[in-house]
Amino acid sequence: xxxxxxxxxxxxxxxxxxxxxxxxxxxxxxxxxxxxxxxxxxxxxxxxxxxxxxxxxxxxxxxxxxxxxxxxxxxxxxxxxxxxxxxxxxxxxxxxxxxxxxxxxxxxxxxxxxxxxxxxxx
Numbered sequence: 001x002x003x004x005x006x007x008x009x010x011x012x013x014x015x016x017x018x019x020x021x022x023x024x025x026x027x028x029x030x031x032x033x034x035x036x037x038x039x040x041x042x043x044x045x046x047x048x049x050x051x052x053x054x055x056x057x058x059x060x061x062x063x064x065x066x067x068x069x070x071x072x073x074x075x076x077x078x079x080x081x082x083x084x085x086x087x088x089x090x091x092x093x094x095x096x097x098x099x100x101x102x103x104x105x106x107x108x109x110x111x112x113x114x115x116x117x118x119x120x121x122x
Contacts, residue, residue, distance in 0.1 A: 005105070005113070006107070006110065006111065006112045007110060007111040007113070008105055008111070008113075009112075009113050009114070009115045010102075010111055010112065010113070010114055010115070011114070011115060012114045012115060012116055013038075013097070013116070015098065016094060016095060016098045016102075016114065017093050017094055017095060017098075018093070018095060019046070019082075019086055019089075019091065022082055022086050023043075023046070023082060024040065024043045024088075025081070025085055025086040026078045026079075026081040026082040026085060027042060027043060027046060027058060028043075028070070029078075029081050030050065030074060030077060030081070031058055031061075031062065031086055032073075033077075034062060034064060035062070035065070036058060036061055036062030037062075037063060038062075041055075042058075042061055042111060045057050047056075051078070051079070052071075052075065055074060055075050055078070059071075062100075066097045070122050084114065
C-alpha cells in the first residue's frame, strides 16, 4: 500500500504522541486546588468525554456544586495547565515507530498531515 500512497493523515494523540498523561496532570492539579481527591482510576472516567462532561464528573467526585461562571473558569484553568504541559513536550515523547514511519513516507514523497477532532488543535 505504501507504494501507491499519495497522502496520509494522522491523528496526533495516540498515534504520534500520547498526551493523556498531561490531561490527567492538569485535571489532578485542578482537583487538588479545590480539595478534591482525584486519582488515576477517577481519570479513567474522563477518557473519551468532552471537557465539559469531564468537569462535571470531577465535580461529582468532589461532591461540589458551583455556578456556571466558576465552571467556565475551572475549565479554562485546566486547559491553560494542559497547554503549559504539552508545550514542554519534546522528541523523546514520540511514540515508538512513529518517527521512522513518517520518515519512510517522506522519503517516498508521500504528503503527510496531522488531523484532530480536538478543539485544542490549531
